[in-house]
Amino acid sequence: MSVTNLLENWSQFRHFHPVDDKPHDPYKWAMSIDLDACTGCNACSVACYAENNIPVVGKERFSHGQQMHWIRIERYWDEDQNAVGGRDFPDQGAQFLPMMCQQCEAAPCETVCPVAATNHTSDGLNSQVYNRCIGSRYCSANCPFKVRYFNWYDYPSDDAWPAEMSQQLNPDVTVRGKGVMEKCTFCIQRVNEAKVKAKSEGRLVRDGEIQTACQQVCPTSAISFGNLVDTESRVHKQWEAQKVELDKDKQEKDEQEGGSKLRGYRILEELRPYPSVMYLERVRESAV
Amino acid sequence: MKDINEDIAWAKINQDVLKSLENPRKLYWVIVLSALAVFSVGVGCEVYQYNVGMGVANLNNPHVWGLYIATFIFWIGMSHSGTLLSAILHLMHADWRKPIYRFAEAMTTFSLMTAGLFVMVHIGRLWQFYYSLPYPNERGLWPNFQSPLLWDAMAIFTYLSSSILFLYVGMIPDLAIARDNIHEGWRKKLYSALALGWEGTDRQWRNFRVTYLTIACFLIPLAVSVHSIVASDFAMSQQPGWHVTSFPPYFVAGALYSGCAAIITLFIILRYVFRFEEYMTLPILKKTVRLTFAISMVWTYLNAVEFASVWYSHDEASKAVLIQKATGPYAPFWWGMIFCGSVVPLVLAIKRFQTSIPVLFVVSLLLNLGMWLERWMIVAPTFSHGYYPWTWDHDQWPSLVQWGMVLGSFGWFTLLFMIFCKVFPSVSMYEVKEMVYHRKLHSKKSESQGAH
Amino acid sequence: MSQRHILALFSNFDEAEAVVKELRTSQIKGFDVDKDMVVKSPIEHPEVEEFLGDKPVYVQWFTLVGAVLGGLLGFFLISGAQANFYAQLKGGKPIVPLPPNFVLTYEMFILGGVFITILGFLICAGLPARRSPLYSAKVSEDQIGILVQVDESAARALKEIFTKHQALEIQEEAGK
Numbered sequence: 003m004s005v006t007n008l009l010e011n012w013s014q015f016r017h018f019h020p021v022d023d024k025p026h027d028p029y030k031w032a033m034s035i036d037l038d039a040c041t042g043c044n045a046c047s048v049a050c051y052a053e054n055n056i057p058v059v060g061k062e063r064f065s066h067g068q069q070m071h072w073i074r075i076e077r078y079w080d081e082d083q084n085a086v087g088g089r090d091f092p093d094q095g096a097q098f099l100p101m102m103c104q105q106c107e108a109a110p111c112e113t114v115c116p117v118a119a120t121n122h123t124s125d126g127l128n129s130q131v132y133n134r135c136i137g138s139r140y141c142s143a144n145c146p147f148k149v150r151y152f153n154w155y156d157y158p159s160d161d162a163w164p165a166e167m168s169q170q171l172n173p174d175v176t177v178r179g180k181g182v183m184e185k186c187t188f189c190i191q192r193v194n195e196a197k198v199k200a201k202s203e204g205r206l207v208r209d210g211e212i213q214t215a216c217q218q219v220c221p222t223s224a225i226s227f228g229n230l231v232d233t234e235s236r237v238h239k240q241w242e243a244q245k246v247e248l249d250k251d252k253q254e255k256d257e258q259e260g261g262s263k264l265r266g267y268r269i270l271e272e273l274r275p276y277p278s279v280m281y282l283e284r285v286r287e288s289a290v
Numbered sequence: 291m292k293d294i295n296e297d298i299a300w301a302k303i304n305q306d307v308l309k310s311l312e313n314p315r316k317l318y319w320v321i322v323l324s325a326l327a328v329f330s331v332g333v334g335c336e337v338y339q340y341n342v343g344m345g346v347a348n349l350n351n352p353h354v355w356g357l358y359i360a361t362f363i364f365w366i367g368m369s370h371s372g373t374l375l376s377a378i379l380h381l382m383h384a385d386w387r388k389p390i391y392r393f394a395e396a397m398t399t400f401s402l403m404t405a406g407l408f409v410m411v412h413i414g415r416l417w418q419f420y421y422s423l424p425y426p427n428e429r430g431l432w433p434n435f436q437s438p439l440l441w442d443a444m445a446i447f448t449y450l451s452s453s454i455l456f457l458y459v460g461m462i463p464d465l466a467i468a469r470d471n472i473h474e475g476w477r478k479k480l481y482s483a484l485a486l487g488w489e490g491t492d493r494q495w496r497n498f499r500v501t502y503l504t505i506a507c508f509l510i511p512l513a514v515s516v517h518s519i520v521a522s523d524f525a526m527s528q529q530p531g532w533h534v535t536s537f538p539p540y541f542v543a544g545a546l547y548s549g550c551a552a553i554i555t556l557f558i559i560l561r562y563v564f565r566f567e568e569y570m571t572l573p574i575l576k577k578t579v580r581l582t583f584a585i586s587m588v589w590t591y592l593n594a595v596e597f598a599s600v601w602y603s604h605d606e607a608s609k610a611v612l613i614q615k616a617t618g619p620y621a622p623f624w625w626g627m628i629f630c631g632s633v634v635p636l637v638l639a640i641k642r643f644q645t646s647i648p649v650l651f652v653v654s655l656l657l658n659l660g661m662w663l664e665r666w667m668i669v670a671p672t673f674s675h676g677y678y679p680w681t682w683d684h685d686q687w688p689s690l691v692q693w694g695m696v697l698g699s700f701g702w703f704t705l706l707f708m709i710f711c712k713v714f715p716s717v718s719m720y721e722v723k724e725m726v727y728h729r730k731l732h733s734k735k736s737e738s739q740g741a742h
Numbered sequence: 743m744s745q746r747h748i749l750a751l752f753s754n755f756d757e758a759e760a761v762v763k764e765l766r767t768s769q770i771k772g773f774d775v776d777k778d779m780v781v782k783s784p785i786e787h788p789e790v791e792e793f794l795g796d797k798p799v800y801v802q803w804f805t806l807v808g809a810v811l812g813g814l815l816g817f818f819l820i821s822g823a824q825a826n827f828y829a830q831l832k833g834g835k836p837i838v839p840l841p842p843n844f845v846l847t848y849e850m851f852i853l854g855g856v857f858i859t860i861l862g863f864l865i866c867a868g869l870p871a872r873r874s875p876l877y878s879a880k881v882s883e884d885q886i887g888i889l890v891q892v893d894e895s896a897a898r899a900l901k902e903i904f905t906k907h908q909a910l911e912i913q914e915e916a917g918k
Contacts, residue, residue, distance in 0.1 A: 004822030008838065011825065015838040019831050067350030067684050076680055101680065108834025110528050115832075116443070117421045118434035122831035134431075136421050137344070137414020139354035140439055144527040146677045148352045152414065154345030180343040181414030270677055273528055276834070300784065300884030424823070432823040436832060436842045444849045452856040459860065462869075463784075463882070470879035486870035490782045490881055492794055494867045499786055500801045501863035505856055512852045519845065723884075724785045 019122070020107040020249040020276055025231070028206055029125035029197070030248070030278075031188050032230040033214075034240040034266070035100055037283035039224035040075075042098030046216030046225065047073050050102075053189060053215035055175045057157035070151045072186040073102040073216050097283075100216070100225070103128060103149045103186035104269065104277035107248060111141035111150065119183075125193075126230075126278060130185055137181040146270050149185055156180035188227070189214040209235040230278075241266070246280050293386045293573045294722070296729040303569075303726070307464075307717045308471055310564040314712060317563060325704035332698010335691045336411050344414050348689035352681040353673040357692040358412040360666040361699060364548065365405035366446070366520050367541070367661065369453070371549020372398025373513040376456065377506040385728065386577050388721040389569040393560055393707075394553050395457045396716065400706040401552075402450045404699050409443070411695055438522040445516045452512060456505050462488050462498070463720040480713075517545045524668065531611035531672040536599065540592040547589045547631075548661035550582040554654035556707070558647055560716060569717050572645045579644045586635035586657070593632070607677050614675040615667060619685055624667050630660025746897055749876035749913045750904040751885040755783075757907045758886040759793045764903050770896045780874070782887040790886075804862025805855050812854015816847040876913050885910060 008015070017023055050056065050073045059068055080088075080095025089095050109128045112120050119134035120141055142150040157163075158177050163170075171177060174191040178184050192212050200207045209228050217225040228235035230248065241247075244266025245254040251274045255262035265282045314322075339346050349356050372394040379387040410416055422433050422443060433440050466488040469481040488494060518538035525537040534540075557578065561570040600608045615624045634656045643649045674684055710716070752758045758781065766775050783790055791797075821838045831837065864870070874889060881887040892900055897914070904912055 004826045005818050008818070008822050008825040012838075015825055016836045018836060019834040021834075063345065066345070066348060067353065067686065068345055069351060074680070078679070110833060112831075113434075113436045113833035113835055114438065114527065115434050116437040116439040118432070118830065118832065120832075122834070134421060135415070136418045138412070138422075138439055139414065140437065140523075142351070142354045143673070144529065146528060148676060148678050148681050151351050152344070152349075152354055154349070155343035181416075183414075273677070304883055424819075430826060434832065435820045435824060435846060436835060436839055441842065441845050441849070444846055448849045448853040448856075452852070455856060455860050459863065467882040470882045486864075487873050488869065489873055489877060490784055490887075492781045492783075492790055493797070494869070495783065495786045496791060496797060496799050497801055497863055497867040500799045501859055504802060504805050504859050508852050508856050508859075512849075515845075515848060515852075522845075720785050724787075727785060727787075 018108075025249070026124065026126045028229075028231055030230040031105065031126055031193065031227070032237050032241065032248070032278045032280070033105075033188070033225065033227050034237055034244075034280040034282060035226075036222075036224045037097065037099060037281055038265075039222040040098045040100060041222055042075050042077065042096070043221060044075050045219045045221060046100055047071050047075060049215040049219040050186070052170070053172055053175070054187070055171050055177050056184075057153075057160075057162035059155075059157070059162070063154070068154045070153075070184070072149075072151065072184070073100055075099070076101055099281070101147060101149060102216070102279070103188075104147055104275065104279045105186075105188060107276035107278065108274060110144045110146060110273070110275055114140040114144045116140065125197075127188055127190065127193075128185075129190075130183065130187065132176060132178055132182045132184065135182045137183065139183065141183055146273050146275065150183050151185060153178050153180050153182050153184065206232070209237075240282070241280055244280065244282065248278070249276060251276070292571075292729070293577075294389065294571055294725060294729065295568065296726050296733060298568065298722075298726055300723050300726070303719050303722050304467055304471065306566075306568065307715045307719050307722075308468065310566070310716060311468065311472070311477070311712060311714075315563070318708065318712070321563070322705065322708050325701045325708065328701030329698050329705055330701075332695045332701060335694035335698065339411070339691055339695075340416060346689060347692045348687065349692075350684065350686055352676065352684050353670070353686040355412075355669055355673065356686070357666065357688045357696050358408050360669045361662070361696050362405050362408035362412070363520055363541075363665040363668070364662045365401045365408065365699065365703070366517065367545035367548045367665070368401040368552050368658075369398040369405070369449070369549065370513050370517060370542070370545035371553050372396070372453065373509050374546055374549065375553070376460070377509040377513070380502075380506050381510070385725050386574045388725045389566075389571075389717050390553070390557060390574060390578070391721075392457075392461070392718045393556060393711070393716045394549075395453065395460070396707065396710045396714075397549075397552060397556060399450065399453045399457055400703055400710070402446060402453065403706065404703045406446065406450070407699060407702065408695075438519065438526045441519045442523060445512075445519045449512055449516045452505065452509060456502075456509060458484075459498070459501060459505065460718065461714060462486060463490065464715045464718060466490070467719055468715060477713075514542055517542045529672050529676055530605065530607035531615075531675070532668070533608070534596055534600070536592060536596050540589075540596060543585060543589045543592050544661060544664060547582070547585045548658055550578065550585055551654045551657035551661065554578060554582060554650055555658070558651050558654075560711065564711070564716070566717060569722060575647075575650070576644045579638050579650060582654075582657070583635055583638040586631070586638070590632040590635075593628075611672055611675045615671045618671070618675070620667060620671050620674075623663050624671075627660050627663035627667050630656050631664060634660065745891055746894060747874070747876045747889060747891050747915050748897060748900060748904075749878060749887055749889045750901075750909040751878060751880055751887050751911045752907065753885060753910055755787065755789055755886060757909075758783075758888060759789070761888060761903060761907045761909075762793055764907070765890075765900075768899070768903065770892070770899050773890070773892045773896050773900070778891045780889040782881045782889065784882055784884055784886075799866065801859060801862045801866050804865075805859045808858020808861075809851050809855030811858070813847050813851035815854065816850025817843060819850075820846050876915055878911070878913065880911070 056070050056072060059070060076099045078097045105128045112122060116138055117134055117136050119131045121129050123129045139152055156179055196207045196212045209232055214227045217227050226236045228237035230238050232238055244264050246266040251271050255264040265284050266280050268277045268280055375387050375394040376391040424433055462485060465481050465485040469485045472478055521537040521541035524532035525534055557570055557575060560566055600612050634653055637643050637653050675682060781790055820843050824838050876889060890900055901912060
């Protein structure tokens with residue numbers, strides 16, 4: 003009976019995540035992206051399109067802003083060309099930032115979904131249940147990073163994959179119809195495959211066993227992905243070296259007077275979504 | 291000038307009001323048919339959008355919400371004045387509400403129904419709409435009760451059903467009058483069924499009074515909660531320009547404001563179409579106008595408070611949204627909202643215009659235009675200037691499909707309203723009688739006191 | 743004993759009041775003012791209630807019960823559903839979050855209150871009902887009606903009282 007369940011387990015239902023909750027175990031998927039290594043080549047974006055059956059919307063719809071890139075390369079310029087000692091052209095100070103769903107621990111998109119189509123999973127991901135989504139688009143409205151993409155048209159029947167192209171669709175990933183929200187899943191199909199395999203062999207997933215599509219194609223290995231709980235994983239070591247902690251909204255480097263040598267930061271941390279993606283880049287005054 | 295002539299015979303009240311139920315004039319048919327035409331434009335747009343996809347609305351990926359949500363808030367807002375007139379003024383024993391509250395209450399019901407349509411056309415998978423309803427099912431799936439959208443659905447359901455019941459209960463004595471006076475056709479059957487055998491016995495009146503008062507007491511906090519919940523759709527989110535503490539009262543004030551303006555518009559139309567000059571009198575119009583003016587100033591104040599608190603805060607993101615509203619691509623609409631919402635109502639302060647029908651008609655339409663712009667200016671600019679820089683260079687302009695549906699909603703509302711006015715008495719007969727009776731008693735009393 | 747209904751119509755409240763007072767004092771056999779008389783009026787009129795005396799109205803008890811039950815049902819339905827629905831974390835908020843549940847409880851409180859009040863109204867006012875044997879459309883227009891049910895023998899005395907107070911019209915019908 004639901005009311006008995008409610009009353010008996012009351013305290014279990016009354017705590018905040020991740021601040022006063024026990025951390026994820028045995029898996030917490032996380033990423034770190036070295037912006038100093040990123041060349042802005044867009045290979046990650048292309049790989050993501052191929053891996054996740056993302057429709058290519060075409061010129062016209064792209065110009066209407068209806069693009070679907072789960073991972074996008076953002077370009078930022080230094081605006082110091084008129085300053086003393088500044089650059090001659092803004093492009094010289096180009097910086098790139100690959101942006102995808104940050105898989106927040108306390109995701110603003112989850113609370114607002116009227117049908118609970120987006121949830122926090124036990125391995126620390128932000129899941130999107132396509133079948134449940136009714137397309138109110140509130141999640142995207144409340145996403146601070148704006149990394150959720152809506153299927154404005156019925157792409158499968160709209161010739162997004164003409165004739166033979168449909169043969170290259172990834173069989174492990176559903177093709178989404180019109181009216182559903184979608185976003186980066188950290189290549190959940192690869193994660194699940196590895197998890198199942200590891201389980202059948204009676205072990206945990208090893209570091210490097212899972213590569214996300216974007217990570218796999220990155221020519222400069224700017225992206226690393228792995229299990230944050232596993233102390234041997236590359237991601238864990240990077241997070242630890244940068245002293246970035248998952249369940250804090252202010253990191254050690256923010257406390258240091260006069261800037262820090264640490265490069266790790268998470269975007270919009272002050273909004274307390276507790277993102278799972280750490281970027282590596284010294285924040286410079288000129289880039290602000 | 292008196293609110294109503296106290297010498298009107300009660301039988302004449304019956305006659306005059308019941309006349310509005312018979313033999314539509316040509317003008318009535320013109321209004322109904324054009325409303326139907328306008329509504330079918332909206333239906334056409336929705337059919338097209340349903341088949342092709344939401345993309346035809348020209349919404350895009352950072353701008354996921356558009357005119358549908360803005361117009362949804364607009365209609366919800368408009369519904370609040372009915373409650374103001376029928377419940378708040380009822381508790382305050384303001385007699386002058388009596389001839390005009392019935393149509394205001396009907397307006398509440400129909401604008402809620404119109405608002406409901408926008409929820410439907412907004413969502414991407416209308417055919418899965420039932421997912422958002424809390425119905426028990428074998429999969430143990432429930433909607434997400436944390437979502438302000440779900441609160442919205444619940445609040446609107448409560449408000450709509452309570453308003454319909456309130457409207458109906460308040461109409462029972464009038465339905466009995468209609469039953470007694472109309473002797474043929476489907477109307478006879480309809481009124482007999484709906485009047486529930488009301489005879490005006492002492493027992494019925496006693497229970498009626500308590501019931502009416504109780505529901506009025508419920509409706510007031512309900513109306514406030516409905517629009518604060520709509521405000522929560524924005525205030526509970528994290529976006530700059532939406533995450534504002536003062537939104538709930540601001541929304542409620544805006545709701546009463548646009549509702550009052552709509553009451554003035556409909557007042558003028560009904561007065562003309564049904565020749566209700568004797569009941570919808572100029573002094574009553576004047577009181578409504580003064581009320582509207584007062585609320586417009588409350589709205590202006592809350593607007594200023596919102597801007598000021600953003601302006602003096604250290605929240606750079608919210609400040610940027612505000613600056614962008616005033617200077618960016620939305621500036622003409624934003625300033626239009628300020629003009630229509632805060633400057634135009636100043637006309638209402640001038641005594642000469644408080645009873646001038648042409649002036650009031652134009653002003654009330656402008657006020658509502660301003661309030662519609664306000665809702666749009668709440669929804670849209672935040673999307674093009676959010677926290678994340680990627681959104682900053684995206685512009686978006688609603689497509690004709692969106693505009694068509696906004697237009698269509700006015701047709702739908704007009705259609706419902708006109709049908710209501712032909713089928714049900716749009717002036718409360720028994721309450722006008724009460725009003726006349728009390729006035730007469732009052733003047734008799736003061737006369738006899740004067741004689742002493 | 744054979745009973746009959748008599749309906750008398752009056753043009754104003756003062757006369758109706760006088761009639762009721764007289765009916766109270768005159769002791770007609772087999773006629774009880776509180777049981778056998780019904781006053782009908784076209785408007786809600788506190789003076790009528792005054793001269794008819796206090797009669798309790800129970801609608802507000804329905805309201806109380808409805809509102810409380812609505813609120814309780816709301817809270818437990820929602821919290822129970824949240825606790826059972828895979829206990830799924832959303833946005834780092836508690837699984838049974840109080841502020842949203844309060845909002846929904848509040849709405850259910852009002853919903854229950856309004857619905858049960860209407861139910862209470864129908865029960866207490868005895869609606870829907872068949873109309874009484876004698877009914878005049880004048881009552882819904884501008885006249886006050888007094889409907890009595892008396893023995894054949896007393897009918898005459900009553901009619902006299904009605905005429906004395908300038909009844910506009912007296913209808914009668916043989917009862918069973």
